[in-house]
Amino acid sequence: YWSAGGNKLYSELGEDLCLLPKGGSTAVFETDDVVSATVGACAGALDFTLDAKNRLTSSASGVNNPKRSKVCLGWLGEEAVFYKCLGKNGQFTRGGNKMTFYEQQWRVGNGLMGLRDVVIDCSGAASVAFLSFYQGGVTYICQELAAVGECFLQETRQVDTDTPSLDNLLELDINCGEQAVIKQATPEYSLGGKWLMFRYVCCRVTEPSAIVPTGRFVTNGSAEIEGVYCPLPERDISGRLTYQQRSCYNDSACINSPIRQMAFDHKSGAWCVEGDCVTSDIAVPTDATLVGTNWEALPVLDFDFEPPARGASSTKKTRKPPQLIEFSAETPEFAEECQDEVTPGRPGFDRETMNEVGTELPDENPCSLVAAKSGEGRAVYTDSVNGEKKYGYTYSDVVDCWDRDIARQKDQSDQDQLFGFLNVGWDAREALGEIACAALPAHNGGWAGIGAGGDVGYSFQDLCSALNIGVLGVLRGVTNSIELVKNFNRQKSDRDDCKETTAGLSRIFCDLHCIRDAVKAGDQAILDSMEKAARIQTANTKLLVEYNTNLILDRLSDTGTASTLRQEQAQAEAEAREAQRHM
Numbered sequence: 001y002w003s004a005g006g007n008k009l010y011s012e013l014g015e016d017l018c019l020l021p022k023g024g025s026t027a028v029f030e031t032d033d034v035v036s037a038t039v040g041a042c043a044g045a046l047d048f049t050l051d052a053k054n055r056l057t058s059s060a061s062g063v064n065n066p067k068r069s070k071v072c073l074g075w076l077g078e079e080a081v082f083y084k085c086l087g088k089n090g091q092f093t094r095g096g097n098k099m100t101f102y103e104q105q106w107r108v109g110n111g112l113m114g115l116r117d118v119v120i121d122c123s124g125a126a127s128v129a130f131l132s133f134y135q136g137g138v139t140y141i142c143q144e145l146a147a148v149g150e151c152f153l154q155e156t157r158q159v160d161t162d163t164p165s166l167d168n169l170l171e172l173d174i175n176c177g178e179q180a181v182i183k184q185a186t187p188e189y190s191l192g193g194k195w196l197m198f199r200y201v202c203c204r205v206t207e208p209s210a211i212v213p214t215g216r217f218v219t220n221g222s223a224e225i226e227g228v229y230c231p232l233p234e235r236d237i238s239g240r241l242t243y244q245q246r247s248c249y250n251d252s253a254c255i256n257s258p259i260r261q262m263a264f265d266h267k268s269g270a271w272c273v274e275g276d277c278v279t280s281d282i283a284v285p286t287d288a289t290l291v292g293t294n295w296e297a298l299p300v301l302d303f304d305f306e307p308p309a310r311g312a313s314s315t316k317k318t319r320k321p322p323q324l325i326e327f328s329a330e331t332p333e334f335a336e337e338c339q340d341e342v343t344p345g346r347p348g349f350d351r352e353t354m355n356e357v358g359t360e361l362p363d364e365n366p367c368s369l370v371a372a373k374s375g376e377g378r379a380v381y382t383d384s385v386n387g388e389k390k391y392g393y394t395y396s397d398v399v400d401c402w403d404r405d406i407a408r409q410k411d412q413s414d415q416d417q418l419f420g421f422l423n424v425g426w427d428a429r430e431a432l433g434e435i436a437c438a439a440l441p442a443h444n445g446g447w448a449g450i451g452a453g454g455d456v457g458y459s460f461q462d463l464c465s466a467l468n469i470g471v472l473g474v475l476r477g478v479t480n481s482i483e484l485v486k487n488f489n490r491q492k493s494d495r496d497d498c499k500e501t502t503a504g505l506s507r508i509f510c511d512l513h514c515i516r517d518a519v520k521a522g523d524q525a526i527l528d529s530m531e532k533a534a535r536i537q538t539a540n541t542k543l544l545v546e547y548n549t550n551l552i553l554d555r556l557s558d559t560g561t562a563s564t565l566r567q568e569q570a571q572a573e574a575e576a577r578e579a580q581r582h583m
Contacts, residue, residue: 074104115172116196120185123254124247127181127203149204150300151183151230151246158197161189176202201230201246222249225273225295229262239325239539240264240283262297271297283322283543287550319551322543325536332525337367338514344394355379355392366509369393379506384408384493393503402500408490419483426472426479433468437461 072085077097085104086092092099115138122128122142129143154176159168176182185200227250229243236242243262248254262273262285270277271285276292285297340346342354358371358379372379372391379393384404390397440460 072104074099076103115198116187116189118185118187120182120200122183124251127183127205128185145181145205147206148181148183149206151201151203151228153199153201153230153233155200156198158195161194161196172196172198174198174200176200180204222253223294224248224250224253225260226250227254228300229260235323235325236264236266238264238266239536239543243285281542283546287319287546319547319554322547324540324543327533327536330525330528330532332518332521334521335514335517337361337365337510338517342367343514344396351392351394354394358392366506366513369506370503370510379498379503381498382493382496384497390498393498393507395507397498398500398503398507401498401503404497405494405500408494412487412490415483415486419479422479423476426476430468430472433472434465437464437468440464 070085071082073080073082074086075081076083076092076094076099081099083092083099083104086099086101088101090101118138120128120131120138120140124144125146125148126142126144127148128140130139130141132139156173157171159171161168174182174185180202183201183203185198187196187198189196225245227245227248230246231241231243234242242264245254245260260274262271264270265272265277268277268279269281270279271282271290272278273292273295276294278290278292280288280290282288282290286299290297336342337357341348341350342357343349344354355371355373355377358368359373359377361368361371368378370379370393371377374391377391380389380391381401382389383400385407438461442459442461
């Protein structure tokens with residue numbers, strides 16, 4: 001992402017880049033600090049502008065442009081080269097490298113990702129009074145106020161930055177409302193440059209008040225931990241807020257100092273500031289008197305003033321209801337081999353994933369029986385219809401195995417019937433042949449010189465019978481050979497194909513395994529949710545009891561009995577904790 005102007009490019013990396021002529025039509029980018037160290041701030045750099053088509057154009061004569069006509073900067077291989085501005089279909093080729101319209105088009109964004117380096121911070125009692133954005137960055141002015149009231153953290157919407165539109169800029173709405181000012185603004189963004197948002201701090205402004213100088217300067221004597229502590233957005237494991245120091249009463253204490261926090265230690269049951277702890281289980285530090293060795297927690301009061309009635313207390317405390325902890329159920333964690341992407345029929349199912357996961361399982365895991373891949377796994381078979389080698393069993397695969405086995409059985413039955421008919425026909429043909437041969441002369445005689453002059457010879461009947469038997473024997477042999485080949489091929493197909501019983505039982509065993517896993521994971525999630533709900537209910541009940549108890553104590557404060565009740569409450573809590581330590 002770039003923004004351009006004059007003779008500098010402002011990149012999303014926060015660097016100013018100068019464009020310097022390298023010789024001929026070639027240019028080179030250098031960072032502003034490198035150029036400044038040698039020839040001054042972008043001295044000798046080429047002036048350029050950004051046109052409506054996101055192209056960096058220049059009319060400088062130092063880029064092999066004697067007529068000072070408009071030329072465009074584009075990438076030719078690894079060099080930045082000035083050339084005439086190309087149209088959508090134009091191109092320029094040199095040294096085997098090609099530059100088109102798109103190589104001359106610079107990706108100039110809406111500047112939103114440039115805002116990720118914008119950090120606004122007005123310390124002390126100051127607030128933002130002026131804010132201005134320009135191509136090189138942002139300028140803001142902090143105005144000191146007499147005092148600020150309550151500060152609170154807000155955030156903008158998360159907007160998409162990967163777009164050339166300026167519409168998303170309007171969604172970065174930093175608005176503190178009436179009677180409040182902006183004190184801080186910090187960006188948050190994705191590392192991939194896809195989105196951006198701002199967290200910002202607003203502070204209430206007070207009504208005009210009179211400040212009478214006393215001539216005393218007391219802030220330098222304040223301890224480093226003294227100051228205003230504001231709550232962070234997230235709660236700890238006990239549901240309490242953690243408070244972080246946002247300003248110091250001693251100005252020097254907040255310069256180059258570590259971040260100080262007031263947090264609840266749930267293990268010891270105490271509120272702590274830099275190791276100085278006070279044992280108390282109150283939900284909010286200002287709900288009761290909380291005094292450490294070197295600190296005391298007091299609420300930050302605004303400057304609204306109502307004169308109290310005569311004889312009444314000069315302070316009136318308004319207590320906010322506690323923020324209760326929200327409950328969310330635990331999500332079951334199912335086994336990897338039982339996820340939707342490896343279960344046939346479920347959304348997102350992928351056969352390769354099923355085989356990959358299944359082959360990594362131990363042999364005793366039933367789901368290893370339904371998976372296979374090249375060189376490993378049990379579920380490998382060859383489709384006897386199309387000869388395709390397949391891996392893994394799905395539900396449709398089991399049904400297809402069944403159908404192919406039934407087809408092979410039917411083919412065997414049809415073959416047996418056909419060859420049975422053929423053999424019956426050969427037998428009948430042999431019998432008819434013998435009958436026909438019987439009609440021929442049966443005495444010995446000379447035929448073609450056979451038996452001439454002696455007793456040895458064959459009759460026509462013998463020759464006919466021999467011929468009949470020989471021909472039928474050849475036909476039977478051919479028929480039997482064909483039958484043997486068909487049987488062999490069918491048996492091989494049956495042997496290489498999947499067995500419906502094996503495939504079906506493997507699929508059933510895997511499903512039963514996943515049912516068992518779902519029951520166990522679901523039961524565990526229910527138990528975890530119930531335990532979590534019990535803890536949250538106990539914590540919320542405690543917060544509500546503390547809140548209502550403190551409300552009663554606040555109402556009794558005018559009667560003078562609240563102090564006694566608070567002391568009795570603190571003593572009872574201390575005795576209860578002491579009793580727990582001895583249990």
